Amino acid sequence: MSDIFREIDEEIRQEDYLALWKRYGPWVIAAAVLLVVAVAGYKGWEAYRHDQAVEAAQTYAAAVEQLNADETQAARDAFKDMAAPAEGGFSLLASFRLADAQVQLGNSGAALKTWQRIAEADGVAASYQRLATIQAVMHALDAGADVPELLTQRLSAIAGGDSGFRPTALEAQGLLAAKRGEREQAVEHYTRITEGANVPPAQRRRAEHMLALLKE
Template sequence: MVDKNDAAFRELEDEMRRERFAALWHQYGIYAILLAAAVVVGVAGSQLWQTWSQSRAETTGTEYETAVALAHAGKTEEAIAAFGAISTNGPKGFATLASISEASAYLKQNRRAEAFAIFDRLAEDRSTDPLLSNLARLQAASLRLGDADFTEMENRLKPLLGDGNAWRFRASELLATAALTSGKLDEARALLTPLIADPNLSRGASERIDRLMSGIAAAELGGTRSVQATPGPAAKTAETPAENDKNAETPASAP
């Protein structure tokens, strides 16, 4: 008798669980379906996004190569337009490279204001890759040399002077030039002296620093506290940011 009662109770409990589950499914089942669908769509969407992103990057890479070829061929206006289109519509990495190349193309035409505006924008854009952002900061500062006072140059270049910064040699050299032209000979010497013994200093940078140190000595002997500004080491016109003089240091040379 007990077994029959137990069986009846279990059957009743099972029935109640089924009814409760049915009620819950009736109330919430649609959300489970939507959740499952969302997972499927999310996975498929992620795969489609990766495929589209790769395709877009490949297309933009081809467009960038075409723009570089135009710049090398001397078709600067066409190159500027091509770089500008990529900087506006391309993926972030290519957009940054295109912006730097666009600014360099402007410099080829001696359109310093347009170039400076681009470099200055990239320097302040926190979403820009730090290496490229710092390069833009250096270039913007170089374009201000001779017009900006020492305080402005110091504010622009000080973030680049750290030991681990890839552009520290050029930044120190440029700031020392600004100090020298402002008659701040002690500051100029203090910036240059640590670089002389640095084993990572390139031959080209070493030669430029020697000239600056000679300028400091000449200014002291001549009784003058300032000399005329010369173009900054970063103010070079180039079709692409990768171009540089043979003797200049590169980010790879920095620790």
């Protein structure tokens, strides 16, 4: 008799399993399918991003070769298509190179705007923003152009900080003050360079030379 009861119990269990499967089976299958799709999608996205990165690297390298070969107009067009500071990577590097190409083509105004976009772009690392700010100010001074007030404010923030760009920002401030005829302020900026720590020797010598000229 025990065998009969065991068989009946097994049949009941199978019926319960069958009922559960009919009720929840489709959801289990759907969940499994979603998991497979999600994994495949993630792997596909990784492959896509890798392909995009390789393509960006190749495009950037080709544009740099054009720039080095004095094919400046073609290089500028290539860098312009890539330039997107906030995206980082080669898009950020292309933005800096775009400014260089614009300078070589004699378009100082466009170069200044490119550096400003880098300096103001969200998501760009502070070090790159500082570099773009200093490059914009120094180029404006070299070109005899007015330095926008926003760039002047950003330069002051760099000069007042403790980053490695501080001496260069002070030097740019000194040049800017001297250009504006603000001799005392220029002396103050150059003095801070000569008295500062971790200032490159060549930069310290330039500051000392400028102080000597300003105090004549």
